[in-house]
Amino acid sequence: MNKTKKERLTNAGWKTGTVAEFLHLTAEEELYVELKASLSQQLKRRRxxxxxxxxxxxxxxxxxxxxxxxxxxxxxxxxxxxxxxxxLALGTTRREIAKAIT
Amino acid sequence: MNKTKKERLTNAGWKTGTVAEFLHLTAEEELYVELKASLSQQLKRRRxxxxxxxxxxxxxxxxxxxxxxxxxxxxxxxxxxxxxxxxLALGTTRREIAKAIT
DNA sequence: AGATTGTATGTCATTTCTGACATAGATGCA
DNA sequence: TGCATCTATGTCAGAAATGACATACAATCT
Incomplete structure (x- = not known):
């Protein structure tokens, strides 16, 4: 997002920022959600x-x-x-799970 | 466990093997328990x-x-x-968690 | 158009997890 | 010995996750 657009939105009363900020997530909650998202994607890929x-x-x-x-x-x-x-039931190894988390 | 001891126990009516076998865990359950144990140890270390x-x-x-x-x-x-x-609350990074899982 | 196939989303009864509490080891120290 | 500190284990009411179901949505056919 460029500066101009941000200013426009802010002036119009919008708050800008990350999804985490929007959802009022703390740093830890954000890390947790991201980690979970990685596993979700891995599951979909494997399926x-x-x-x-x-x-x-x-x-x-x-x-x-x-x-x-x-x-x-x-x-x-x-x-x-x-x-x-x-x-694990799909045959994913610990190493692969770890890789997805990283 | 050396062969002699195993023979003695077997002859006495004991079954020998892994904890997983003793607890009747499937391969996936075993992997799950092991993975959880790794995280447990990591938590204790960090604390x-x-x-x-x-x-x-x-x-x-x-x-x-x-x-x-x-x-x-x-x-x-x-x-x-x-x-x-x-x-995560203790400040562990995704990378460190992944490492523990591996 | 309707039919089929695969995915998404809302709801709910049952199952599982969680924090809290009590209490039991375990270790060290006066 | 008793006392203090830390960890382990059992129990339980309340909270959260689960499978199941209905149904909506999307894409692809004939």
């Missing part, structure tokens, strides 16, 4: 590489299509625990 | 390096001494989520 639909993966994991969708979207209702268990 | 007691850390995290103890012991009742949130 697509395996040519599985969300429904097929759900059956494999004894979960549901809607929960898989939420996992891949980084929905607040899904835990890192579930993401990691899912990745 | 001790910071010269904090469990009680002090508990106050910092708005948790309780007993939960910190359970975290560091890898108790089944604690989630990876809580471990990661705690590590």
């Amino acid at each position: 697509e590489q395996s040519h599985l639909t969300q429904e097929e993966l759900a059956r494999m994991l004894k979960s549901s299509q809607s929960r898989i969708a939420k996992m891949e979207k980084g929905d607040p209702s899904v835990s890192i625990d579930l993401l990691i268990k899912s990745l | 001790e390096q910071s010269h904090l007691t469990q009680e002090e850390l508990a106050r910092m995290l708005k948790s309780s001494q007993s939960r910190i103890a359970k975290m560091e012991k890898g108790d089944p009742s604690v989630s990876i989520d809580l471990l990661i949130k705690s590590l």
